[in-house]
Amino acid sequence: MEKKKPAIQERLPFNEPAPCPTVPVPPGPIPAPPPAAPRDQVTLTVDDKTVRVPEGSTLLEACRTLGIDTPTLCYLENLNPVNVCRVCVVELEGSRTLVPACSRRVENGMVIRTDSERVRLSRRMVLEFLASSVNVSTAPELQAYLEQYGGQPERFGPAAPPEAAEEPGTERPAVDCPTDGRTAATVAQPVKIDNDLYIRDYSKCILCYKCVQACGEEAQNTFAIAVAGRGFDSRISTEYSVPLPDSACVYCGNCIGVCPTGALMFKSEYDMREAGTWKESDQERTDTICPYCGVGCTLTLHVQENQIVKVTSPLDQEVTRGHLCIKGRFGWQFVRGKGRKK
Amino acid sequence: MDLHIAGQSPDRDERSAVDSVLGPLQAGKVESYHLQQERPDRSKRHLLLPVLHAINSRVGWISPGALNYACSRLNLPPAEAFGVADFYGLFSMKPRPRAVIHVCDDIACLIRGAPAICEQLAGRLGPPGAAEPSSGLTWLRSPCLGLCERAPAALVSAAGPKPWECALAPARADALLAAADQPEHRPEAPPVPTSRSVPQQGQPGLRLLRRVGRLQPESLKDHLAQGGYEALRRAVELGPERVIREVMDSKLVGRGGAAFPAGRKWEAVYRARSSQPVRYLVCNADESEPGTFKDRVIMEEDPYLLIESMTIAGVATGCERGFLYVRGEYPLAFERLSHAIRQARRHGFLGKRILNLDLSFDIEVRRGAGAYICGEETALFNSIEGYRGEPRNKPPFPTEVGLFGRPTLVNNVETLVNVPGIVLWGGRSFAAVGTPGSTGTKLFCLSGHVGRPGVYEVPFGASLASLLELAGGVGGSGRLQGVLIGGAAGTFLSPRELDTPMTFEGTRAIGAALGSAVVMPFDDSVDLSRILLRIAAFFRDESCGQCVPCRVGTVRQEEALFRLFGGDVQGIGQAPLQLAEIGQVMSDASICGLGHTASSAIQSALARWDEFSGLRQGLNPDH
Amino acid sequence: MGGGTSSYQEIEDSDLILLWGSNARETHPIFFHHVLKGVNRGARLFVIDPRRTSSAQWADGWLGLEVGSDIALSNAMAREILDAGLENRSFIEHATSGFDEYCRSVESYTLERGERETGVPAESIRKLAHEYARADRAELCWTLGITEHHNAVDNVLALINLALLTGHVGKYGSGLNPLRGQNNVQGGGDMGAIPDRLPGFQHVESDELRARFERAWGVEIPPKRGLHLSGMFDAMEEGKLTALYILGENPAVSEADQGRAQRLLGGLECLVVQDLLMTDTAAMADVVLPAAAGWCESDGTVTSSERMVQRVRRALSPPPGVRDDLDILYELARRLGSDWGRPDPKRIWDELRELSPMHRGMSYERLEALEGIRWPCYDESHPGELFLHSRLWQEPLLGPRAPFSPVEFEPPVDELNERFPLRLTTGRRLDSYNTGAQTSSYSSPLRRGESLDLSPEDGERYGVLEGERVKVVSRRGSVIAPVRFDTGLRPGLAFMTLHFPDEVQTNQLTIDAVDPKSGTAEFKASAVRIVKLAASQPG
Known part of the structure; x- marks a missing residue:
């Protein structure tokens, strides 16, 4: 081994006294962003009530202004609406079809009904369709809507055995496909566990596209997952369904953060659920700041029995908008790791 | 962007397939990142679909090495490119034999011999898609190939250094196997006289079909000799506003199915010029509605007519770039249009300084890849742009926010080819033909149990009965059970509705729609329940999967139909109610027209339950 | 008061974002989300970094300068801005001092000299200078690539000079932002x-x-x-x-x-x-x-x-x-x-x-x-300041003028020569943090352990293969580490992290040449060589 050299000698003098500033700088005017362009008010009628909202608002925002409860599944405040679940549809006078409240912009003079027979039927059917094809056991919101709208998903028949709903093939089905109407097709499939941080149970996926948005341009811009396939075989997938460690995934977990059905889940939560030790009602949530870099991300620590069991971030937090990185989301195990005094 | 491209590298074939579209890789451009000072171009995503076609037809499937290479060239994440490729029916995401026989088993072919072909192929090659990649040959079932007048139809494709595709109709199993057994050699398709497709060929009074069979489709000279480009010259004389005025006066409405006034779209796109200098013209030639083949006949037999029509539209509305999106299953139309565009460009009818004037317009042809949904205009935009062919939410409408986010004029083939006549003879004279609500002539696609199947052109106003008569009356047993009009998204009519005028208003009056002008009669031997199940399967298969009502609804609809016809499965009593509710949520709450109409034909047949003997047969016990 | 002058929301609304010596994509991922919002809305992004990092792959332009040549680059940019008459004359006259001296100090930094000292093509320097000067709003952000040098404070002053020259400070969407490496x-x-x-x-x-x-x-x-x-x-x-x-x-x-x-x-x-x-x-x-x-x-x-x-x-x-x-x-x-x-x-x-x-x-x-x-937040009715130094734009100017601080380029202390031909620089990876004390406790699928990252060209040049364990020797010590090829590195540049001290004590190699003003050591620039291990030596 080469002999160690001393530190080279061009060391510069340190602690050379810099002059101490004399007068404090006076405060300037309070800085503000440039004023936003004024928005006109738009007047419309929802369920016979008149409401005025700023131009560019959505029907959903108008409904919420009036306190009208509108179910949503694929909608999330911090993402652009994709309006695919169609559970938020409302009746717009003069429109042949129902319109999605989450994305349709208000116009002057619109007349909206949110509780007509047509609206209720569509919402109920959407919920029944999902509950009959997807495992909604960890989607309390969807279950509540289902009850509220009187859905009976079992009326489409018993769930098809998982063999019939394995990893979708590329063969084009036709008249002689396995369907015979005795069972209802589902998206049942084995849970994907390919890393220690989070699991993917696509039998619980309602294809709301939120994870794709969060992985893509709306937050993380990693694009590790996309929707693949078509029709009922559509699914969230990496390229050629490769396991996550072979994909572009950077484990920011922002897909978990937006998943409404528990299809994407912390491995820690999944393991506790499997072991029967997951007790959400016993958990406390505390907001704090991430211990790593200096960006200042708010972490919501979910704590059960003095253990962190998962980490989220508030959607309305202006630094994170609910999104974190791998360290903030998963890097908390050292708190209970070896090396801490017991 | 920080792409993560891992796994397989491209081999020579895969590389050359991608390079054939994108050009050879410049040294040090992608593979040595540290040499690259600027962000790679992300604006080439729209070349993804052509690249995927090149890969699929070179190596027979979309292989990971090829996709990785394409992604590195296009600066695209592999997961996204995979999601796009996996969307299309004509691409395979796993290794498969070089030669593939696509056998149409859709409604028109189903009643005209497709089951026998399928049975024979299954006997030779096993179940569809089952063959090992090394076997060199496999077969698949296909939705309607748009060759219904010559049913049964099949399309054979062979991948390799010299890939080819060949449509065979009428098809026979032995001929298909013979063709596919020699993937190195493109088979000589037996010549089929154009009169098989256009029985009216040569008759007086035809407008759109006037030249079919009378010119060499490849020949620009022929086109010019028979009045070609007179309309374009006239349009230039008239100027944009006058041309649009004429189109308005003609009351021409879109022939693609939605029946929207063409002039209003033209004007909107023209008007947008002040705020949006870049606008696009799109010709929707993704003719995929089962039973529809009229646009194919025009494109194959009179390609310059369409090219000239698009040029007029581009010049009139000020779009300098047009996209012509041709259905992937129409190889001959694609070939002839591509050739016609090259010829027109070479002779100054496309490109910069058209007719030596200060006018620019050019056309890019794009091939679909097996997705009915891409006939929906906004899904078509996404497909051109290199995204999954998922429809967009409307509003905003294409004339405001269309292709690449720009104002876009999108018209169907038949709509556009009406334009030269309107320009030459005036909008008013066009409007004088037909009925007040449906002006001009109309192309109808007659297939199924009819004497002389083919495309027929008649002035609007003819009744369904007279159309059937024109086409040689009811075929098969000669005893009519019912007629499907408008295609899989259309309506079943019973024999007592034969006097319905085949106009927009006439069909609307009985709760039907003209749709893509399919007229498909079924004789009394047909088990209509099988037809309905095939239609249900079609929508289940072609739903893009984006919205819940359609993605799950098309599946539940098919299941409920099985219960309805099966008789012995539980829930029989509920099936009609379920079908009605499924139909309602699909038509009320789906994003696009596919979902809106996915239950239309089925509901119309069930509404005529007592009149269709074939429905009450139920499923055959052996099925 | 020392702190970033802008807020994250301004990054999203800016027209030009300059990441200088920062791989925020991996080291400040959520800050980079704000950058990407800006980029996706059409902001131009330039990254100045010896490595073509994952951040650089998002950039409209990447300037892969020689390690430690930042002042040469910024002074050359300044001279080009002055040459092209793109400086913000009214701001300079209104709110700054020492301009003439500054002009003289950058006089010798022609584009040609800039190219010679930094290795960045003159045209790229010119382009960045023009874009930065012309932008309506421009944010300049940096991290340890600027401050882990023997002349850290001079590096920072050089960047401040650029902002003063162009008036890109004290306005919404324009500012100077050191991204802090630790939460507090x-x-x-x-x-x-x-x-x-x-x-x-x-x-x-x-x-x-x-x-x-x-x-x-x-x-x-x-x-x-x-x-x-x-x-x-x-x-x-x-x-x-x-x-x-x-x-x-x-x-x-x-x-x-x-x-x-x-x-x-x-x-x-x-x-x-x-x-x-x-x-x-x-x-x-x-x-x-x-x-x-x-x-x-x-x-x-x-x-x-x-x-x-x-x-x-x-x-x-x-x-x-x-x-x-x-x-x-x-x-x-x-x-x-x-x-x-x-x-x-x-x-x-x-x-x-x-x-x-x-x-x-x-x-x-x-x-x-x-x-x-x-901060600052002076009383309970004060909302806190979205951005700092708004006073510089007040008529008349509030408080003292902001001084230009002429600085000269000095190459890194640890010189390259025939015995130590490779420039080793250090940094963080996405899933790990500093010495790994905290991050080693969770199981990251991204983690590959320590490696000596080299350009594939250097791999060929020194006859080493991916995964091969080699001895890395500096004037101060040596370590043994496996080689990994990174196409983001150009020949002559090597990279290691400090995340896995149990495997490889990278700081045995680094130099403690220290910035006299801040006390920061020059972690970013060591001179090393690779010694192939004898085949018999256990790996």
């Missing part, structure tokens, strides 16, 4: 954990300011500034410093020229380490004080890179025997004979508000309600 490195500064400052950046050598603290605390404060970290090590070497109390640092591993650092720590008469983990430094200590995790086991505040003071909250009880930092300090005070009572974070914060005008308006109630406030 800004807060530490705010609180006076700087050798020459008291809380609120108040200078300890100002009699008037010091007197205010002395009155409040009832003690006399030494009137002279203290030592920064590198100074302390020098003082240890000179035998002037013999006892050290370390709170939450791991210098035995994290200091440049690790061999020296460990030797000096080992020679102390008394070493006390207060840390939540048993770090390598703690293992050397005479006394270890196990501390609670500040971010989840105690209450308080931290300050982010956008000067946002935010609350941290206790969510867990610390393990038995582990005490809150405040508890420990209070207990220490009591045993030293001064009973401060019971520790109460809120009361301590209120004391700070009394003494630090820039924090005065930040009551705990307001910090809770507003989810954080950016």
